[in-house]
Amino acid sequence: MKTMMGLINLEHEHYVFNELTYFRSSASIPFAGRYRLIDFALSNMVNSNVHEVAIFARSKYRSLLDHLGTGENWDLDRRNGGLFILPPDWNDPTDVSKGDLQFFHNNRDYFHRGKSSYVLVSGSQFIANTDYKEAFNLHVERNADVTLVSTKVEELKDEHTPSYRIEADDLGWVQHITNDRKNPKVFTGVYIINKELLIDLVDHCIAYGHDNFFVHGIKERLSELKIQTYQYRGYSAFINTIESFYRHNMNLLSEDNYKELFYKPTYIRTKVSNNSPVKYRSGAVVDHSILANGCVVDGDVEGSVLFRGVVVKEGASVKNSIIMQRCEIEEGAYLENVILDKDVHISKGQRIIGSKDKPFVIAKRQTI
Amino acid sequence: MKECVGMLLAGGEGKRLGALTHHIAKPAVPFGGKYRIIDFTLSNCTNSNIQTLGVLTQYSPLELNKHIGNGKPWDLDRRNGGVTVLSPYTGKTGGDWYSGTADAIYQNIHFIDQYNPEYVLVISGDHIYQMDYQKLLNQHKATRADATISVIKVPWEEASRFGILNTTDTERIFEFEEKPAVPGSNLASMGIYIFTWNTLKDYLLKDAKNKASSHDFGKDIIPTMLNDDRRLFAYQFDGYWKDVGTVQSYWEANMDLLDEDFGNTLNNKNWRIYTNDSNFPPQYIGSNAIVNHSLVNSGCFVYGKVNRSVLFKNVVVNSGCSISESILHPGTKVGKNSILERVIVMENTEIPEGTNIRVSENEEPVVLNQEILHGMLALTGGGK
Numbered sequence: 001m002k003t004m005m006g007l008i009n010l011e012h013e014h015y016v017f018n019e020l021t022y023f024r025s026s027a028s029i030p031f032a033g034r035y036r037l038i039d040f041a042l043s044n045m046v047n048s049n050v051h052e053v054a055i056f057a058r059s060k061y062r063s064l065l066d067h068l069g070t071g072e073n074w075d076l077d078r079r080n081g082g083l084f085i086l087p088p089d090w091n092d093p094t095d096v097s098k099g100d101l102q103f104f105h106n107n108r109d110y111f112h113r114g115k116s117s118y119v120l121v122s123g124s125q126f127i128a129n130t131d132y133k134e135a136f137n138l139h140v141e142r143n144a145d146v147t148l149v150s151t152k153v154e155e156l157k158d159e160h161t162p163s164y165r166i167e168a169d170d171l172g173w174v175q176h177i178t179n180d181r182k183n184p185k186v187f188t189g190v191y192i193i194n195k196e197l198l199i200d201l202v203d204h205c206i207a208y209g210h211d212n213f214f215v216h217g218i219k220e221r222l223s224e225l226k227i228q229t230y231q232y233r234g235y236s237a238f239i240n241t242i243e244s245f246y247r248h249n250m251n252l253l254s255e256d257n258y259k260e261l262f263y264k265p266t267y268i269r270t271k272v273s274n275n276s277p278v279k280y281r282s283g284a285v286v287d288h289s290i291l292a293n294g295c296v297v298d299g300d301v302e303g304s305v306l307f308r309g310v311v312v313k314e315g316a317s318v319k320n321s322i323i324m325q326r327c328e329i330e331e332g333a334y335l336e337n338v339i340l341d342k343d344v345h346i347s348k349g350q351r352i353i354g355s356k357d358k359p360f361v362i363a364k365r366q367t368i
Numbered sequence: 369m370k371e372c373v374g375m376l377l378a379g380g381e382g383k384r385l386g387a388l389t390h391h392i393a394k395p396a397v398p399f400g401g402k403y404r405i406i407d408f409t410l411s412n413c414t415n416s417n418i419q420t421l422g423v424l425t426q427y428s429p430l431e432l433n434k435h436i437g438n439g440k441p442w443d444l445d446r447r448n449g450g451v452t453v454l455s456p457y458t459g460k461t462g463g464d465w466y467s468g469t470a471d472a473i474y475q476n477i478h479f480i481d482q483y484n485p486e487y488v489l490v491i492s493g494d495h496i497y498q499m500d501y502q503k504l505l506n507q508h509k510a511t512r513a514d515a516t517i518s519v520i521k522v523p524w525e526e527a528s529r530f531g532i533l534n535t536t537d538t539e540r541i542f543e544f545e546e547k548p549a550v551p552g553s554n555l556a557s558m559g560i561y562i563f564t565w566n567t568l569k570d571y572l573l574k575d576a577k578n579k580a581s582s583h584d585f586g587k588d589i590i591p592t593m594l595n596d597d598r599r600l601f602a603y604q605f606d607g608y609w610k611d612v613g614t615v616q617s618y619w620e621a622n623m624d625l626l627d628e629d630f631g632n633t634l635n636n637k638n639w640r641i642y643t644n645d646s647n648f649p650p651q652y653i654g655s656n657a658i659v660n661h662s663l664v665n666s667g668c669f670v671y672g673k674v675n676r677s678v679l680f681k682n683v684v685v686n687s688g689c690s691i692s693e694s695i696l697h698p699g700t701k702v703g704k705n706s707i708l709e710r711v712i713v714m715e716n717t718e719i720p721e722g723t724n725i726r727v728s729e730n731e732e733p734v735v736l737n738q739e740i741l742h743g744m745l746a747l748t749g750g751g752k
Contacts, residue, residue, distance in 0.1 A: 033649070034650055034666075263649075267647065268647075269647050270647065272645040272647060276634035277663040277666075277680075278651060279635070281628060281661065282661050284659060284660055285658075286653050286657070287654070287656065288654065289653050290649075290652050291653065291664075292650040292651075293402075293665065
């Protein structure tokens with residue numbers, strides 16, 4: 001049976017998250033009440049029958065390691081295969097690789113040992129609930145070298161700027177990979193590649209001193225490779241800036257989007273945490289919001305996303321805001337268009353108001 | 369060697385819970401929005417550092433076995449010790465069902481002996497309470513007791529419903545009365561015992577040979593020990609403790625969780641209640657929803673009014689609904705404009721639009737599943 005092995009490559013991801021990435025990698029940014037960005041890439045892989053997944057992580061990965069653990073929440077705690085968190089370095093004095101090629105070069109064993117002949121590669125910023133079985137079938141059927149997963153974006157925004165655009169012929173063969181900002185066919189960062197080819201391309205890139213596998217190994221060698229494109233249809237989001245992070249959290253308050261992202265036969269897995277159900281006290285007035293377990297609400301919550309363990313005390317008001325894990329909002333405080341990172345404490349009667357386009361962000365563990 | 373091995377009695381049928389225990393054992397009945405009744409005792413063990421535990425099952429154990437699994441949610445997946453599910457078995461000399469609480473332990477003497485413990489903690493999986501068993505064990509050791517029984521003060525007028533222990537000033541037990549008409553004290557046995565294992569083993573072996581015995585701790589073992597003038601002590605517990613043996617008390621115990629002052633029970637970071645957690649997305653509260661004084665678990669969609677109620681995972685309350693003083697088990701779907709008051713709805717029941725079921729305050733709350741609901745709707749012609 002033809003199978004894929006997985007790779008989540010966090011190197012070379014473009015992002016501007018300011019306060020949110022002071023203490024964590026962008027892949028472990030909390031999202032939608034109880035998830036982290038990487039949960040989507042990881043769950044989509046597991047849902048595509050991928051049973052071994054490697055993660056290339058270079059820096060600030062403390063929170064990522066804590067989140068992933070043994071991989072058991074994704075059924076990736078396996079005797080064979082499972083989860084591999086791979087570092088870039090190796091004690092090899094002859095190593096001349098750069099950029100993500102360092103990871104590929106120093107972790108060749110992962111690819112050699114895996115029994116699959118295909119590799120499913122993904123970043124962490126493409127948010128969707130899907131599986132890549134159909135893309136894989138297409139890849140095998142068309143006998144392609146590489147299959148790029150793209151999606152047609154209805155309204156192009158800043159968050160799409162760093163993504164490549166795809167131009168393909170009627171049969172889906174890719175003709176150009178461009179930076180054309182007007183092209184709505186956006187590359188999701190997800191692709192399938194034949195394993196032998198991947199290893200050859202890694203050698204080629206290192207030989208020529210290149211530092212970016214996708215750019216130099218695939219994009220620049222487009223004419224020599226058979227590259228297909230598979231178009232993903234369905235709800236998706238690209239999250240790489242504070243603004244897109246805020247907007248896509250808010251978009252989930254629309255029931256259709258919420259159900260499209262979370263209520264499908266495939267589901268998004270994350271670390272379970274054993275919090276109690278949400279406790280609504282007598283002063284609770286909650287509408288149009290999503291709340292994760294462990295919250296205790298005794299105030300007003302409107303149009304907001306509350307992560308696990310948030311406490312909103314009597315007379316406090318939270319509007320159009322994203323409140324991350326274990327924040328405490330004291331009596332009479334008022335928050336509007338605000339993003340609170342984890343463990344923030346808002347004292348009695350404080351008023352903090354941001355704007356829709358520029359939400360006010362408060363970094364982790366502050367008292368205000 | 370382990371100092372203390374726990375034995376959790378989880379085989380009871382819970383007849384008085386009616387439909388709630390038709391297909392599952394009482395300890396596996398859902399409780400408190402995301403838990404099962406047994407989670408409270410399992411978590412007590414984890415939090416009290418009792419790391420070796422036998423769970424004795426008998427009645428409809430499927431859900432219970434699945435729930436406990438390898439004990440991972442309670443950190444009871446250990447190489448040495450951990451949780452072991454002990455069901456009745458057959459051997460060379462035949463086999464039998466567990467005929468009483470003491471018989472269940474008797475039939476598993478070899479399980480306990482593997483660990484060569486000094487003490488054995490005997491508990492049951494059908495009470496809601498948070499208790500540190502180490503304190504009980506410490507007292508047991510300090511008094512050099514043969515058995516220590518945990519007791520709780522109950523209101524005098526209710527004392528005749530319980531097993532009552534009469535003690536001296538030093539907490540030494542001199543008399544045990546099962547449901548006495550005229551109670552001599554208001555110290556009720558909580559069904560939590562610590563025994564010195566060698567002593568208990570002797571009594572179990574003797575009791576097994578006694579054809580007249582019902583092989584029950586309360587009825588046989590404890591009275592015999594008292595007759596022999598063994599050192600039996602009471603340990604006074606003064607926290608919350610609730611037997612959820614009837615539909616009424618099951619409902620009350622759930623409602624207790626909604627009390628403002630009681631709110632920290634489930635959220636207490638120093639005494640967490642662990643369970644086999646699911647991976648449902650956060651709950652979605654719609655634009656016109658009103659949720660008050662309630663517990664709501666993940667995966668729920670709420671568009672109507674919910675007051676003083678407990679919603680388990682994946683429950684949908686549609687617009688125009690009014691749910692009060694009710695308990696909705698996982699997967700319950702309530703159709704538009706329905707009214708439920710003092711109702712317990714069992715797993716995956718679909719309640720049609722416009723259903724109106726209200727139980728008045730002086731009646732026992734009604735338990736519904738799809739079958740019972742069909743019967744009721746047929747009788748009343750649906751709705752109204």
